[in-house]
Amino acid sequence: MKKLGDRSKEQRKLIGLTQLQLSKKVGVSSVTISQWESGDTSPKGQNLYKLADALQCSPDWLMFGEEKSIKPESNAEWAGGFEAWGSDSPLGDDEVEIPFYMEVELAAGAGIAECREYKGPKLRFAKSTLKRQGVSSDHAACVRVNGNSMEPVLPHGSTVGVDTAYTDIIDGKMYAINHDGMLRVKMLYKLPGGGLRLRSYNTDEWPDEHINHEQLKNIKVIGKVFWYSVLI
Template sequence: MKKTKSCGARFKMVLEELDITTTGFADVLNISRAQNVHNWYTRGVPHYRMEDIARRLSVNSEWLKTGEGPKHAKALHLVDDSGNTFDAQSIRGTYRVIEPIDVELPFYKETAITPGSDKTHVIKDPSESIRLPRSNLDSLEIIHADAICARMVGNSMAEKIADGSIVAIDRGLTQIVDGEIYAIEHDGMLRIKYLSRVPGNAIRMRSHNSAEYPDEVFRPAQIEAENIRVLGWVFWWSTLSKRRPPVPFL
């Protein structure tokens, strides 16, 4: 088993930089004894494992072996069946997506400022997110970091956006374009409405379900007093059927 002893120090340095223990790396390699990996610090990485170890640590194998050439292997990427491009580094068997075909949008929701309080605000919910195709955002010229999602509450936008639907919001577009749908924070309440400008710097909020929810017009003084702010343009929404249809003749 040929080994390159001089690479042991470099191997140790890379693990320490990435905060990977020898036990953790042994798990990645399916090696039952972590001591075997720890021994590589002094004995060097086995020659037959050199390319695989370098790939998993995203370093050039020649650098790991001899110390010559560039350290980092920026071109070491893997592509899965769905088209996602991954970093070649693997820690405990989990690859990190660096060029996904999807974009993960953080989830925002209306929640009480304090438990039991009637006062609410719109904040990020770290427990939820949703993925949308990167190509969809790119086609609308949406900066990925500006995109968030939220949930439609109520039937004011029925039959356009059903109660419970998830909506995607572009925070980069807060300027009102008449007749477009926007997410608004209204004194801590999350609302989804058509917006239009009204002379005198006022705004009109319109519901799709206008029979039950008449138009609302807010003058500048009201906008300030009621803490109305446009969160962004709603560019996508989901709608889930309320029930599964019964199958006849069963």
């Protein structure tokens, strides 16, 4: 069965790049490229997206082999630098604060027992940004992800924004769920007969979980993940 390293190597050769040339495009050493292709290590976080961009394919195809190669296109625009602010800084006209539940972690793995919610610091979002996503600040909360099952997209310690008003399942989207008393974040897929498939990005360590119709009573969809933040 082909893995990320095999697909990366094949695609590199298909577009005519050496390991050294690819390493310069991604911004890593040629040794790192060799380790990725041999399966010793895997690209994480932004490195996965940089590798996919350099190989002219999608991150999903690299990880799962489910999509064909695509031609790169511009998908970003410069939005300016950072503006420093503190907890006592006044909100701007287009800003709103979202509660950040630091002690409530959504387990990206086997899950952790649900604990008492603690309202810690708040994160700031632009009202216009939330509006474009169809998210109401009254139904939004930020929580921390725990574990490695959603790597490399969501490394341990990542923060996700959850829209608690959006509980309808769309195949392949990420959701926060309460699974038999454990808080988790997974990609969800509907199964024939009313079942559910829970998928992680790190499928090598965390294979898909199939939940039948009877077991669904132990799962409550808390909300759809509409935003996440990763420090590399």
